[in-house]
Amino acid sequence: MREHAVDRLERALSTDPPTVVAAGHLNWDVTIHVDELPTGDGETQIERLEQSGGGSAANVAVGLVGLGGDAVVFGSVGGDESGAVALRELAGAGVNPGHVLVDPDAQTSVTYVIVDAAGAVSLLANEGANESFAAAGLDDAVLADADHLHLTGQRPETAASLATTAGDHGTPRSFDPGRRVGDRAYDDAIAAVDLLFVNDREADAVAAGTDVDPRAPTDHVVVITHGGGGATVHTPEGAVHHQGFPAEAVDTAGAGDAFAAGFLAATLGDPASEARAVPADPDAYRTPLVVANACGAIAAETVTARASLSWDRLRRVVDADASTVRLE
Known part of the structure; x- marks a missing residue:
């Protein structure tokens, strides 16, 4: 049954791919793998070091393209070599980076992702140019022509303005505010979207700081991820849960972005x-x-x-496990 659904989605997306605008951060990532983090004056050996494009908006956009969708990324980079490389990498992956602002006076944000032997992640980041963009920098026609707007972490006023404009054009909207949701005034942006992605800790922050109850929403669909425990979708009409798939975690950075890309591809690609x-x-x-x-x-x-x-990689994961979905 699951394999049939995957095949059906792949065919639908190849025939009529949805266009998603992914707005938010574009980074250059330096991923450092260590056995364990040092404490105090300690020192630890770097086991592996990798560099790649990053940032939630860019990650989701690349994931969507890999699953057959079309993606436009909106954000900002600095006028340096890291920004140029990040944009070339996006274009090479099939993402449209033509609406990215290049800020000549700022450096591209670089995120140092430190991963321990268990796959747990710590981040060191500089803001750089990744919030230089503003909603006014995106032509309304891009949102009007899109099938979906997906927002990731960014300045609250930018997110709220983009969501409002997309809504005026009848374009559905989703938001993954990320780990800073409890520290930033995202109330207006959350109120303006249809679909919200949060983990358990972020769901608690939303419940405490806004009028939205993520576990009993009245006007939203809320997806709550539970780490290795799968995820639950809460809607005004009920909830549905899937317990996830076994994984030998080596690096959990970007797992939420990949999750969002898959969720959007499957939801938007559903022929029904x-x-x-x-x-x-x-x-x-x-x-x-x-x-x-x-x-x-x-x-x-x-x-x-x-x-x-890719759909081939998804089939291998799905076929290897007999997990079920529970309707609550």
Whole structure:
């Protein structure tokens, strides 16, 4: 049954690929693998070091293209070699980077991703140019022509403005605010979207700081990821859960971005979806949860935050496990 659904989605996406605008951070990532983090005045040996493009908006865009979608990325980089390389890498992956702002007076944001032997991640980041962009820098026609707007971490006013403009054009919207959701005033942006991606800790922060109850939403569809415990979709009409797939985690950075890419590809690619909307029926998310959790497992087993997603890789993950979906 799951294999049939995957095949059906792949055919649908190859025939009529959705166009998604992914707006948010574009980084250059330096991934450092260590056995364990040093403490105090300690020192540890670097086991492996990799460099690649990163940033949640860019990661989701690349993942969507790998699954057959079309993606436009909107964000900003600095006028340096790291920014030029990041843009070339996106274009090489099939993402449209033509709306990325190049800030000549800033450096491209570089994120140092430190991964221990268990796959746990610590981040060191500089803001750089990754929030130089503003909503006014994106032509309204891009949002009007898109099938979906996906927002990731960015300045709250930018996210709210982009979401409002997309809504004016009837374009469905999703938001993955990330780990800083409790520290930034994202109330207006969250209120303006249809679909929200959070983990358990972020769900608690949203519940404490906004009018949205992620576990009992009235106007949103909320996807809550549980790390190795899978994910649950909460809608105004009920909830559906999938417990995820086994993974030998080597690097969990980017797993949430891969999850979001898979979820959006499966939701937007469903031939039964009306106008590629965000449905309230929890049953509609059975297959997207399977696809998204498989993508997250692939990313957790990938050395960098930029996972290479494909339907062939998804089939191997899905076919190797007899997991089920529970309707709550």
